[in-house]
Amino acid sequence: MIERFSPDGDDQPNLSRLVQHAAQLHGVSPRQIVDAVEGKTAASPKEARRGRRAGTVAAVLVMGGLVVAVVIGTIRFLNGPVVAAGGTGKLTPPPSMAPATPATGKLAGLYVTLSYPGAFDTVRRLQSVSVDLEQYMISSKANYRHTIAVEVLPLPSGSLTDDSDYRYRTIHPELYRATSEKIGGDEVVTYGKLDETERTVFWVHGGKLLTVAITTTDGADSVEAFMAVVKPSIRWNS
Numbered sequence: 001m002i003e004r005f006s007p008d009g010d011d012q013p014n015l016s017r018l019v020q021h022a023a024q025l026h027g028v029s030p031r032q033i034v035d036a037v038e039g040k041t042a043a044s045p046k047e048a049r050r051g052r053r054a055g056t057v058a059a060v061l062v063m064g065g066l067v068v069a070v071v072i073g074t075i076r077f078l079n080g081p082v083v084a085a086g087g088t089g090k091l092t093p094p095p096s097m098a099p100a101t102p103a104t105g106k107l108a109g110l111y112v113t114l115s116y117p118g119a120f121d122t123v124r125r126l127q128s129v130s131v132d133l134e135q136y137m138i139s140s141k142a143n144y145r146h147t148i149a150v151e152v153l154p155l156p157s158g159s160l161t162d163d164s165d166y167r168y169r170t171i172h173p174e175l176y177r178a179t180s181e182k183i184g185g186d187e188v189v190t191y192g193k194l195d196e197t198e199r200t201v202f203w204v205h206g207g208k209l210l211t212v213a214i215t216t217t218d219g220a221d222s223v224e225a226f227m228a229v230v231k232p233s234i235r236w237n238s
Contacts, residue, residue: 104229110134111152112210115233117226120148133208146216148230155209160189163209166202190231192224199223205236 104115107123116138126135131154138148153163160166169176169191180189189202200213212234214226 104233105138107136107138107150109136109150109152109237111208111237112150113233113235113237114150114212114230116148117229119143119146119221119226143218145218146214146221146226148226149211149213149215151211153209153211154207155204156207158204158207160187160202160204160209163202163211165200165211169200188231190227196223199227201227201231201234203234206238210234210236 103118105118105120105123106115107113111134120138120140122139122141124137124139126132126137128135133152133154134150135152136150138150140146155162161170166189169178174194176191176193178189178191180187182188183203186203186205188204190199191202192199197217198213198215200211203210203212212230214223214230216223216226
């Protein structure tokens with residue numbers, strides 16, 4: 001049995017300080033601490049009910065806080081950045097986008113070598129039934145509407161006027177427009193059709209004539225852009 005004492009008395013100063021400390025710690029009066037030690041009820045029924053309600057509210061608030069934290073954490077996980085393996089926290093780079101087709105292809109013929117745009121993917125050597133030295137047709141499996149015809153003919157005179165295809169274009173200025181230039185000492189003439197469906201190069205070299213004709217019926221094509229790839233790449237093998 002604990003001896004009765006006054007919480008504010010001087011007869012037991014050490015015990016009094018302990019009671020005061022316990023009261024401050026639990027938020028109650030010193031008298032309630034003393035009554036609790038002696039086995040007395042520290043609170044009235046009304047206060048007990050109030051305490052139980054406060055405990056219930058606190059429990060509900062704690063559970064609600066946990067639910068909110070779980071929901072927020074789930075949303076952040078689903079919407080968060082992709083993290084690389086190993087937990088470095090760095091964003092995973094997107095896969096590199098490789099081009100669907102190569103930029104250019106290459107024709108290595110007997111007399112000439114040239115590059116052609118990647119929109120063309122099929123090269124066939126044609127069997128000549130005339131005096132052609134070599135003849136090729138470059139086309140596309142995906143688009144039959146554009147082609148590149150390559151032909152090498154003997155031209156002993158070295159004069160373009162001796163070629164029938166060239167003469168045809170010279171007499172039809174309403175259909176074709178010509179530009180000429182010197183490349184490596186050779187005469188090179190390019191004819192473009194006014195409706196932008198054809199562009200043809202005539203190149204005389206060492207008694208031979210190279211003709212490269214690009215044609216299309218596809219309105220999305222640019223024969224000028226195609227020729228810009230082909231003509232600068234042309235090389236005579238001899």
